[in-house]
Structure formats: structure tokens, C-alpha cells
Amino acid sequence: DTAVSQTPKYLVTQMGNDKSIKCEQNLGHDTMYWYKQDSKKFLKIMFSYNNKELIINETVPNRFSPKSPDKAHLNLHINSLELGDSAVYFCASSQRETSTDTQYFGPGTRLTVL
């Protein structure tokens, strides 16, 4: 069983388009995250939701809007895509109530903006 899943795995689109990436976790965790990995493999957190509430919002353009319909899902919507948005986007989840809070990652979505 896949613990953290993302769809789609690959996304190729034109500049200016709007696209969404979906994430689902079946681990029963209460916290979910979005990370961006750039072409140099740098990983940086973008957002975090705990029980559907936004708790981390890094310096991310407001073209990026996360949405959490329930604890098991955290989707990422991107408006007016730009070339610089090309990256691999990883979803992750954890259980904040434990002392360890290990984050488990999805397989990633490779976004290519042409």
C-alpha cells in the first residue's frame, strides 16, 4: 500500500497555465507538507498544514495556493505558471503529536513549464 501518493507523476505545461497537483496519505497523519526540489536538488519547504490549518507558509509567490479538504489530502494549485516553477514537488506527512515527527515523502511530481 502506498503511504503518500501524488498525482500526476509528470506534468508538462505551457507558461501561463494553471495546474494542480494532488497528494493523499493513508498513514493517518495530521500534518502534511509541500516541498520544492530545484534543478540543483535543493529541497525547501513551501507549506505545511496541520488538521487542515495552514501552519507554515514560506516565502512562496501567492500564485501557489495549497488546499486541504481533509487531513488525508493536501493539494497544490499553481496559477499563471512560470518557467522558474519547473521543479520536482514533494508532498510529505507526519504526526505532530508524537515526539519524533518523522516526515514521510511521496514519490514527487516533476513539473516542466515550457
Place this chain on the structure above:
Amino acid sequence: AQSVAQPEDQVNVAEGNPLTVKCTYSVSGNPYLFWYVQYPNRGLQFLLKYITGDNLVKGSYGFEAEFNKSQTSFHLKKPSALVSDSALYFCAVRDPNYGGATNKLIFGTGTLLAVQP
């Protein structure tokens, strides 16, 4: 501010030899430290973590890491490398304060481990 440094972009080691992937950290208070591995075109897989207790932490696939508070290091080690260990390894630190914007992982820049047969 919390930070993690992985001083080596790449580590080369022959199969069967011991390997070390270095990580140093800077964090206020007691650190929570993690190692993740990323195989090509895959997501990050959790390897091991240090929260408290024994300085030597054992994890998946025969890996272990040693927490050294005086040197602020958390180096990843394995006694005998396998070709299948070749991957990108990330060290990460998490501020132990719960709640608010401090509850996030700060990743190092990654170290590519290449194990030659």
C-alpha cells in the same frame, strides 16, 4: 537560524569498503536530526533519526549515524558499502519546538554517494 551543511557534493567509495557521509548542523537548543536517501527519480526515503539517547543511531539498510554534540555533527556511516547504496543522501534538522513556523525540516544540499563495483 537553523542550518545544515553537507560539505561534500559527492563521495566515492569501492564496494565492500566503509562509507561516511558528513553532516554538520547549527541549531538553537537540542536538535532533532534526520537522514533521508533519494534514489534516482524517486521520493525521499527515511533512513534514521536522532532525537535523544544513545549517540549511535541505527537505521534502515545497515546504515547508522553518530551524533556528536561537541562537533555539532551527525555523520552517516555504513561498515560495508553496496553498489545499490548509490543515491543522493540528505541530512536534515528540525527545531524541537512544537507549533508555529519552527516545526519544519531544514535540509542540507545533499551528497551523492557513488559506490563502485
